[in-house]
Amino acid sequence: MEPSEEAQSSQELDLEEITRKLLFLDKWREIFSCNRLGTNNTTSQNHEGDLISAGETEDGTGRPQPKGQGHLPSSRLCSVPKPSIISSKSGGFPVSLAMATKLRQTLFGNTIQVFSSDWTKAYFQFHEPFSDLAFALQVGKGGVRSIQMAVQGFIIKYLLFTRKGKDCNFLSLCRISKHDQDHTLAAALAGILWAAGAAQKATVCLITDDTYVAPTPGYSGDGFSERLQLFELSDKEATEKFIYDHLQCFKGEGCHGVILFLYSLIFSRTFERLQEELDVATTHLLQPNAGGFLCRQAVLNLILTGRASPHTFNGCQKGKSQEILHGVLTRSDIGYLQWGKGTSDDDRLSQVGSMLKTPKLPVWLCNINGNYSVLFSTNRQLLSDWKVERLFDLYFYSGQPAQKKPAHLTIDTHSHHWESVQHEDEHRPGRRFSPLEMVIRTKWRDATINWNGSVPFF
Incomplete structure (x- = not known):
């Protein structure tokens, strides 16, 4: 029996649909x-x-x-994208049980604790290129935020004051492409690691497809620290090129990018130097907090200054038990400002010294009530010419999702005859101050701050 025209047409449609799906697969x-x-x-x-x-x-x-x-x-x-896991045949040398154990002790003070999920998910990712936040990283919460914001400071430093042949103005920050973002991130990470290695060598940690360390009763594995491959580089430019070639290991989703950077920072500084720089008040780098981990000041100072100084005051001081506590010894390129509850019950130890308040370049990592942000100026002369410091502009990036562009502030440090009356009115009961204004006044005490039409952050 001949099939009807309708049945034949249906069979042809079915065949076409099957063929289409096979091609799609x-x-x-x-x-x-x-x-x-x-x-x-x-x-x-x-x-x-x-x-x-x-x-x-x-x-x-x-x-x-x-x-x-x-x-x-x-x-x-x-x-x-290039994969964020490299081959074990890529060179370098694998992590050992002794190294992994020492790494865990340096971070947590023991070999049992492992990173929380907010850490394992964190990596370095920019906002959209050619936008108001093209220069800015998307930041997480908790301890990873402080590291990402510290790196953000070096990104701004590179874009404004290190790049050759580029304008040092705010608009230039918004005009960078994805290619520029990649080069900037590589340069920022390499510069930090090179300084941590005392400008002699840097060590970069990447994850391979092989496992080198098996968990033991005294060491809890986390699934990636046991797969580390370490690469030592003896030249800053070579470090930057190596990181750029493996940038997906730091900026790819699921790559553990922030942890890899922290590992690289520790190995670049070496366990021996860290032991010398930490003190009885700070024996390891992370502290537990609400199910996660926060960075102690030593981590931030290591990023900012190249040394893991546990405190923010200048030089060294004696603690309550007459022990020697280590502060910041020299000025660095990126500064640090803090307002709110300090990290120590002793207010004297929580004070930020002039070494951090007055960096070589006008970029500051800000700790405002435990929230990290970046404050910066585009004028290189701001901290070297007192005349510039009388009236100047600052830009503020909080990293909050609601912020669509940096806040533009105008700072006036020149006293006027009417300010005494104004200050009396400002300090009346019930007057609220923006925490950002307060942290700025830790550097410029009597400054008046113009938000240029923006609503002050509280």
Whole structure:
């Protein structure tokens, strides 16, 4: 019996639908089977530096795929990020049990605690390029926020005062591309690690696809610290290039980027130097807080100054038991301001000294009631010419999701004859001050602050 025209038409439609779905599956199989998209007649190079011949690709495990699985004709227009896990054959040297144990003790004071989820999920990610916040990192909460904001200070330093051939103005910060963002992040991270290595060498930690340390009764594994590969670099430019080549290990989702940077910071400084710089008041770098971990001041000072000084005052002081406590010895490029409850019950130990208040460049990491932010000026002469300090502009980035562009403030430190009456009125009961205004006045005591039409942050 001949099939009816209606049945024949239905069969043809079913066949077309099946064919369409098979083609769709083949398309996605080709996308996910390759590490980098290329063309059939080219030879691509994977992230390990090993050549993969035409028709051979790798999946996420690093295993070669069978020949004959061609690439999409239009794949040259696409791009797939480099993986955040490198091959164990990439060089460097693997972490040992002794190193992993010492690392855990330096961070937590024991070998049992592991990072909380807010830490393991944190990485370095910019806002959209060519936007009001193109220069700014998207920051997390808790301890990771303080590290991201400290790195933010060095990003601003690089964009305003280190880049060659670029304008040092606020608009230049908003005009950077994704390419500029990548180079800036690599330069900022490399500069911090190089300073921590005493300008002699830097160590960069990356995660490999092999495990080198097995958990023991005295050491709890976390699934990634046992897979570290350490790379020592003896040149600052080489450090920057290495980080740039492996930038996905710090800025890719799920890469543990902030933790890897912290590990790199510790290994660059070395356990020996850290032991000399910490004191009886600070024996390890992180402290538990509400299910997570906060950075102690030594971590922030290590990023800002290259030394893990546990306190913010100048030089050294004696504690209540006459022990020697270590503060900041020299001025650094990036400063630090603090207002609100300090990290110590002794107000004397919580004071920020002039070494941090007056950095070489007008960029400050701010700790306002435990929330970290960045305050900066685009005028390099602000801290070296007293005439500039009479009336000047500052920009403030809080990192809060609600902030769509930096706040623009005008600071006037020149006293006027009517200010005494104004100050008396300001200090009447019930008068509220913005915490940002208060932290600015820890540096410029009697400054009047114009928000230029913005609503003050409380």
